[in-house]
Amino acid sequence: MIFRDTQEAIVDEDTWYVVQKIRETKHRPIAQGKANPLTGLMFCADCGAKMFNHRTKGYEKKDKDGNPTGKYTNAQNNYTCSTYSKAKGHFENKCSQHHVRTDVVRDLLLTTLHYTASYVKEHEDEFLEKVRKSNVLKQEASNVDKFIALVHKYTDFSELTTPMIHEFIDRIEVHEADKSTGERTQEIDIYLKYVGRLDVPMPELTPEELAEKERKRRKRAWNRTYNRRKAEKERAEKEKAALEAATDTDKSKK
Structure with missing residues (x-):
């Protein structure tokens, strides 16, 4: 017991x-x-x-x-x-x-x-x-x-x-x-703990905080565009190198 x-x-x-x-x-x-x-x-x-x-x-x-x-x-x-x-x-x-x-x-x-x-x-x-x-x-x-x-x-x-x-x-x-x-x-x-999931009032952002938030949003957008273009460029360079290698191989066989 x-x-x-x-x-x-x-x-x-x-x-x-x-x-x-x-x-x-x-x-x-x-x-x-x-x-x-x-x-x-x-x-x-x-x-x-x-x-x-x-x-x-x-x-x-x-x-x-x-x-x-x-x-x-x-x-x-x-x-x-x-x-x-x-x-x-x-x-x-x-x-x-x-x-x-x-x-x-x-x-x-x-x-x-x-x-x-x-x-x-x-x-x-x-x-x-x-x-x-x-x-x-x-x-x-x-x-x-x-x-x-x-x-x-x-x-x-x-x-x-x-x-x-x-x-x-x-x-x-x-x-x-x-x-x-x-x-x-x-x-x-x-x-x-004890109260679960609650939504409490959040303070409104100041003009400075809103401006900083927008700056970060634009930076993220710029980074996405930059990374996408960089990846596309690297992919194109690899495809070009592979094509040139294949062409050189064909020439050596002739």
Whole structure:
């Protein structure tokens, strides 16, 4: 027989469950150092499978003769749907890639936690009403109180730390990217512990922030055009070289 709550616990129940969840998550050994703290929280929004973390170090590029160029590729750190990753190259894909960079997710988490915490601290009554009226989850009052207490536990949301991720984030669902408009957009749903997925009011962007956003949009568009033209040029050069090689071979046979 098991008798609960017969003596004071060393750690509270919520902390115990957080630790158990971390221990249950399998972390593959990686050469790049510590495991990504988002692993085990990232899920494909379409098939529901967990997402795999992929990390590669940057390496020095070489020219066509194999000589170092002094230019380096960027290190990669991203997530893809595990169903897609397992199926690729072996049998028919059951899902799509759902590729997303780790830094993008971390930035979104920090922004979400920052504005949610500010909203809770400045408009606690409105937050309580919003949660209780949510059609997504029927939250118990005790859970909402736990979330509010967790928010007040932290005084600084300027940097996303591993403890913050484990304490605040329940799961992250990543949708496939949409490129139908020419701009790559991707929906990511963040589910917070105790309160689930909520939309809190976001502050309006200042004219300076809007201008910066537009500048970045134009830069992305320019980069896409540049990369497309570069790829087309390289493909044309390869086709030309292959044609010349084939012509030289034919001439040598005559």
